[in-house]
Amino acid sequence: MSSTPATPTPTPIRIDFVSDVSCPWCVVGLKSLEQALDKLHDTVQADIHFQPFELNANMPPEGEDIGEHIARKYGSTPEQMAQSREAIRARGEQLGFTFAMDKRGRIYNTFDAHRLLHWAGLEGRQKELKMALFDSYFTQGQNPSSHEVLLKVAGDVGLDSVKAAEVLASSAYADEVRAQEKFYQQNGINSVPAVIINERHLISGGQPPEVFEQALRQIISGG
Secondary structure: OOOOOOOOOOEEEEEEEEEOOOOHHHHHHHHHHHHHHHHOOOOEEEEEEEEEOOOOOOOOOOOEEHHHHHHHHHOOOHHHHHHHHHHHHHHHHHOOOOOOHHHOOEEOOOHHHHHHHHHHHHOOOHHHHHHHHHHHHHHOOOOOOOHHHHHHHHHHOOOOHHHHHHHHHOOOOHHHHHHHHHHHHHOOOOOOOEEEEOOOEEEEOOOOHHHHHHHHHHHHOOO
16 A cells, blocks of 8 residues: 655745846846745745845935935936836736836935834734835835825735834834844845845855756755
8 A cells, every 4th residue: 555655845945136116127036036936835934034135225204206315426417317217117017017107207315114014024024014115215215214105005015004103113123123233234245136045155146046946945955
């Protein structure tokens, strides 16, 4: 009498996704990672933690025109910026995410968004808030430093709006966010997205889903 083969147990892995909510390639990286994990759902059980990184920690509250900002920071020409915008839009479309480039005219400070994300992690809603913040900024063109916007997005994903308002009105989790930012910077993370598997293996940038899938397969097989 033959016995039924046991179903393999998925391998648990920890993923630290270091990113900023104002980083378009972080959206691309996250959507690609999600597609890779969907293909590996029988093989991998992922525990994702979103870690803070501020691309523009010194950005004033009113933000800055995105064209002026990119030209000043990277020395990009208008033609280079147009090419980059189209590359990002096309990658997003492939992954099922809409980058509405005409709606996103400014870049903003994201520190309060990171504080809210830290709290959302404690509430078990971090991934939902992260994706909603990406949608709010990149698809709807809303200001991620606005407390009004942050409260609406928090409520939309099922977080307690009163508690969210208390977090934003105070300095709650500011020390924790700064400590995490410092930790990753001191460990060599100076661009995002940075995807760290089991606190050992680094996958950098907005890679295609196949790259994440191959890397995860190698990691869980010990390769």
